[in-house]
Each structure stands twice: as structure tokens, then as C-alpha cells.
Amino acid sequence: MADRERRRREIADALLRVAGERGLHAATMRAVATEAGVSLHLVQHYFETKEQLMLFALQQLAERMAERVRRRFASVEPRPRDVIEAILTEALPTDAESRTFHLVYTSYAVLAATDPALAAHPFMAAPNAMEDFLTAQLGKARPDVQDLRLEAVALLAMSSGLGTSVLLGQRDAEDALSVLRHQLDRLCP
Amino acid sequence: MADRERRRREIADALLRVAGERGLHAATMRAVATEAGVSLHLVQHYFETKEQLMLFALQQLAERMAERVRRRFASVEPRPRDVIEAILTEALPTDAESRTFHLVYTSYAVLAATDPALAAHPFMAAPNAMEDFLTAQLGKARPDVQDLRLEAVALLAMSSGLGTSVLLGQRDAEDALSVLRHQLDRLCP
DNA sequence: TTGTATCGGATACAGTTGTACCAATTTTCG
DNA sequence: CGAAAATTGGTACAACTGTATCCGATACAA
Numbered sequence: 001m002a003d004r005e006r007r008r009r010e011i012a013d014a015l016l017r018v019a020g021e022r023g024l025h026a027a028t029m030r031a032v033a034t035e036a037g038v039s040l041h042l043v044q045h046y047f048e049t050k051e052q053l054m055l056f057a058l059q060q061l062a063e064r065m066a067e068r069v070r071r072r073f074a075s076v077e078p079r080p081r082d083v084i085e086a087i088l089t090e091a092l093p094t095d096a097e098s099r100t101f102h103l104v105y106t107s108y109a110v111l112a113a114t115d116p117a118l119a120a121h122p123f124m125a126a127p128n129a130m131e132d133f134l135t136a137q138l139g140k141a142r143p144d145v146q147d148l149r150l151e152a153v154a155l156l157a158m159s160s161g162l163g164t165s166v167l168l169g170q171r172d173a174e175d176a177l178s179v180l181r182h183q184l185d186r187l188c189p
Numbered sequence: 190m191a192d193r194e195r196r197r198r199e200i201a202d203a204l205l206r207v208a209g210e211r212g213l214h215a216a217t218m219r220a221v222a223t224e225a226g227v228s229l230h231l232v233q234h235y236f237e238t239k240e241q242l243m244l245f246a247l248q249q250l251a252e253r254m255a256e257r258v259r260r261r262f263a264s265v266e267p268r269p270r271d272v273i274e275a276i277l278t279e280a281l282p283t284d285a286e287s288r289t290f291h292l293v294y295t296s297y298a299v300l301a302a303t304d305p306a307l308a309a310h311p312f313m314a315a316p317n318a319m320e321d322f323l324t325a326q327l328g329k330a331r332p333d334v335q336d337l338r339l340e341a342v343a344l345l346a347m348s349s350g351l352g353t354s355v356l357l358g359q360r361d362a363e364d365a366l367s368v369l370r371h372q373l374d375r376l377c378p
Numbered sequence: 379t380t381g382t383a384t385c386g387g388a389t390a391c392a393g394t395t396g397t398a399c400c401a402a403t404t405t406t407c408g
Numbered sequence: 409c410g411a412a413a414a415t416t417g418g419t420a421c422a423a424c425t426g427t428a429t430c431c432g433a434t435a436c437a438a
Contacts (some may be wrong), residue, residue, distance in 0.1 A: 157350030
């Protein structure tokens with residue numbers, strides 16, 4: 001019974017690998033089955049529809065990224081500046097997992113822009129929560145600054161835009177990090 | 190013969206309308222034909238393959254946005270600050286055309302992330318040119334500032350990220366503009 | 379042993395896609 | 409006017425999609 005859940009995670013992992021390497025559109029039921037080394041039938045056995053598989057995989061990806069951020073916090077002094085940098089950095093595509101995260105998330109976002117059903121999914125509420133959290137952290141670091149929300153929104157947008165440019169190979173993750181740090185230096189002590 | 194070119198533009202326009210309203214994946218040959226009020230055969234007559242149609246439409250979209258920016262410059266004093274603001278603003282989804290631009294561009298970018306053939310397309314070189322141009326403009330406004338390129342990259346990434354968040358309905362174009370202006374106020378006199 | 383769940387392999391089906399060809403009709407233009 | 413081009417409509421095809429079903433093999437528990 002716990003085995004069943006592990007199987008589902010393995011299949012969802014296969015979907016994320018395919019999506020990360022060949023794009024979300026390439027993640028067909030057959031491709032996922034092949035990647036997972038199982039039969040198409042089995043994928044159908046564990047997920048009634050493709051949509052269920054997609055949502056499960058998306059959720060798994062989000063949880064894994066959240067776990068990464070948590071681990072990162074554990075090895076960092078809780079100075080607001082470090083917390084903010086950890087969050088913004090973790091959103092950049094620095095390795096295979098975060099690259100997949102960024103690619104899949106953006107693919108999903110593009111679809112959601114013309115599909116209200118997708119837009120309603122909780123997956124899309126995360127940026128708002130991030131915005132609140134970042135605003136609060138900025139408030140701790142710089143209680144003197146007005147328009148903290150404007151700064152938080154700007155930082156998040158910048159991180160997202162930088163991530164996309166890394167994805168496109170316009171610059172590497174290290175350069176993106178420099179840009180990010182440069183802005184953070186300006187804002188935080 | 191000039192008529193032929195106009196026809197091609199009409200069909201490409203239909204593609205952009207479909208892509209803007211229902212997403213790039215919904216822009217099938219049949220959907221484009223229907224949207225253009227034309228037979229499927231005719232679309233094939235003017236574009237040998239779907240890929241050619243896509244590239245033509247993309248190019249047309251880029252030219253139209255460039256024209257918008259040019260028109261905007263005509264009604265603006267060539268103060269660097271105004272030039273920069275015009276560019277960054279024009280990249281935001283403020284109306285149907287710029288919304289389509291942003292959506293199609295991002296859709297295309299996501300595909301290019303896993304398709305080297307698409308990534309090699311000149312459509313993808315525009316951001317680099319923008320980066321150079323913005324850096325030069327910033328240099329005029331603030332010759333005293335170090336790391337001008339870092340600032341230019343940050344502004345472009347922010348504009349791109351803000352555009353995406355507008356597309357997702359996370360905030361409206363007016364709010365995005367406020368964030369943009371707030372950062373510009375900081376950089377320029 | 380019998381039953382029950384797990385899994386693979388194969389096949390099927392309806393729908394959609396890009397692409398292609400054919401005949402007929404309308405429009406354009408020398 | 410008459411030839412040439414433009415345009416439509418229909419029909420076709422192979423490939424791919426998600427989904428469904430049947431059969432058989434294996435494993436494990438009652």
C-alpha cells in the first residue's frame with residue numbers, strides 16, 4: 001500500500017525527467033512509461049487520466065523544491081538578507097532539478113495564461129505567498145524603506161526573468177547570480 | 190504579387206489572434222484557416238509547411254512591436270530615462286497586441302529551451318541587442334555608475350518577469366508599471 | 379489451493395494533427 | 409474574350425494522442 005505511493009512517485013519522476021529534457025509537450029503517456037521502464041498499462045493503472053498524472057507530478061516537483069529551500073535555510077544564519085538570497089537563488093536553474101522546475105513551471109504558466117481551469121490551480125498561488133514572505137523579510141532588514149512590496153515584487157520578477165534567460169542559454173547561472181546579488185547588496189546591509 | 194504578401198500577412202495575423210486567445214498550441218493549420226475565414230488549402234498554398242507559417246508570423250509580430258517602439262520614441266524627448274521607460278513599458282502586456290507578443294514570445298522561448306533548432310533562430314537574439322542598447326542608454330543617464338550592464342540585465346529581467354505575472358493575472362499592467370517606474374526612479378534622475 | 383492484486387504485452391478505437399491531391403468554381407488580367 | 413491564377417470543397421493518409429480492454433504470468437495472502 002505504501003508501495004503504491006512509491007510507484008506513483010517513480011512514474012511522476014519519469015514525467016519530470018522527460019519534461020525537463022524534451023519539454024512538457026513531449027511528456028506523453030507512452031514517453032513517460034518508456035522513461036520509467038514500465039508498460040503504458042501500468043501508468044494508466046496508477047493514474048486514471050493524464051491530467052491526474054500531470055497534477056501529481058507538478059505537486060511533487062513543488063514539494064521537492066520547497067524541501068530544497070528548507071534544507072538551505074538550515075545551513076544559513078536567519079539573517080533576512082541570507083533568507084532572501086536563498087529563496088531567490090533557489091528559483092534559478094542552477095542544476096538539473098531546478099532547471100526542470102523552472103522549465104515545467106513556465107510551461108505550465110504559459111498554458112494557464114489561456115486556460116482558466118489551469119490558472120485556478122493552487123500551483124499558481126505560490127508566487128503570491130512568496131511575495132508576502134519576501135515583503136516581510138525585507139521589512140526586517142530595512143524597516144526604514146518605503147514601498148517594501150514594490151521592492152519584493154521587483155526582486156521576484158527579476159529572479160523569474162533571470163531564470164528564463166538562463167534557460168534560454170542567454171547567460172549562465174553564475175552571471176544571473178551576480179545580477180541578483182548586485183541588487184540585493186543595494187537593498188540589504 | 191504584392192497581393193500575395195498581403196495575403197500571407199492576413200493569414201499570419203490569424204495565427205497570432207488564435208495564439209493570443211487560445212495559446213500557441215491551439216494555432217493549428219485548421220484553426221488558423223477558420224480564423225482567417227479561409228480554406229485549409231489556401232493556408233497550405235501560401236505556406237508550404239506549418240513551420241514556415243510560424244516563423245513568418247513570429248517575424249511579423251517582432252516587426253510590429255519594433256514599429257510600436259519606434260512610434261513611441263517619436264512622441265518622446267530623447268532623454269535616456271524616457272527611452273528606457275518606453276522600451277521596458279512596451280514589453281509589458283498592456284493591450285491585446287502586446288499581450289499576444291508576450292504570450293507567443295514566452296511560448297516560443299519555452300519550446301526553444303528544449304529545441305536547439307528553435308534556439309538558433311534570430312528571434313532569440315533580440316534580448317541581447319536590447320541589453321546592449323539599454324546599457325548604452327543607462328551610460329548616458331548615469332556615467333558615474335559602475336556595473337551598468339548588471340543594471341541593464343536586471344531591468345530587462347524584471348520587465349520580462351513582470352510581464353509574465355501580468356499574463357497570469359497575478360497583477361494588472363498598471364501595478365507592473367508602478368514597479369518598473371519605481372526602479373527607474375532609483376536609477377535615473 | 380484458491381482467490382486477489384500486480385504487472386506486462388498487445389491490440390483497439392476515436393479524435394486530432396500536418397500534409398497531400400483532385401475537381402470545380404471564381405477572380406484577375408493580358 | 410479567353411487564358412491563367414486564385415480559391416474553395418472534399419477526401420485522403422499516416423502518425424500520434426489519451427483511453428480502454430483482453431489475456432496471461434507472477435506473487436502473495438487466506
